[in-house]
Amino acid sequence: MRVREATDDDLPVLRAMLLEANNWTGEERFTPARLLADPHAGRYLAGWRRPGDLGFVASDPSSPDAPALGSIWARPLPAAAPGYGYVADDVPELSMAVAAHARGRGVGTALLSTCVDAGRARGWRAVSLSVEDGNEAARxxxxxxxxxxxxxxxxxxxxxLEL
Structure with a gap:
C-alpha cells in the first residue's frame, strides 16, 4: 500500500470516499447528488485545497489504475458552518473512508496515522471527527x-484527539 498526500486533482477521489463514508453500512443511504447537497457533508469538500486543508490517499502500487483504497482529509470548519464533528474553530475535522473491499487490511490505520502525524507537524492542537452509532470498526x-x-x-x- 502507498499513502500519498492528496492534491487538487484528487477531489473526485475524495468525493467518492465521502460517499463511501456516508454509506458505510453497505446500503445506499446517500447518492452523490444528495450527499453534495447536504449542507453539513458538502462543507467537508467545498473549495477543496483551501489553506489549512490536508489530505492523503491510499492506493495499491501494483495496480496504479485501480480505484483508491481509501482517503483521509482534515479541514478547519467555523462554528458558523460546522461539520458533524465540530469542536472548535481551530480544531480541524477529519473525514475518512476505506473502500469496502479494502477494509480490515490496515488501510485505515495507515491513513489515520499519516494524517495525525502531519497535523502534529503543522502544530495543530487537536483533531476531531464524528462516528455514527453502529460503526464499531471505525470507533x-x-x-x-x-x-x-x-x-x-x-x-x-x-x-x-489532542495532539
Missing part, C-alpha cells in the same frame, strides 16, 4: 489512536 480504530468522545450529535459521537 475501535479511533479509540486505538487515542480519540475520546467529547459530545453527541444526533446518532453519532463527536470524538477528539
Amino acid at each position: 475501535h480504530l479511533y479509540v486505538r489512536h487515542g480519540f475520546v468522545t467529547v459530545g453527541r450529535n444526533g446518532g453519532a459521537d463527536t470524538m477528539l
Whole structure:
C-alpha cells in the first residue's frame, strides 16, 4: 500500500470516499447528488485545497489504475458552518473512508496515522471527527489512536484527539 498526500486533482477521489463514508453500512443511504447537497457533508469538500486543508490517499502500487483504497482529509470548519464533528474553530475535522473491499487490511490505520502525524507537524492542537452509532470498526480504530468522545450529535459521537 502507498499513502500519498492528496492534491487538487484528487477531489473526485475524495468525493467518492465521502460517499463511501456516508454509506458505510453497505446500503445506499446517500447518492452523490444528495450527499453534495447536504449542507453539513458538502462543507467537508467545498473549495477543496483551501489553506489549512490536508489530505492523503491510499492506493495499491501494483495496480496504479485501480480505484483508491481509501482517503483521509482534515479541514478547519467555523462554528458558523460546522461539520458533524465540530469542536472548535481551530480544531480541524477529519473525514475518512476505506473502500469496502479494502477494509480490515490496515488501510485505515495507515491513513489515520499519516494524517495525525502531519497535523502534529503543522502544530495543530487537536483533531476531531464524528462516528455514527453502529460503526464499531471505525470507533475501535479511533479509540486505538487515542480519540475520546467529547459530545453527541444526533446518532453519532463527536470524538477528539489532542495532539
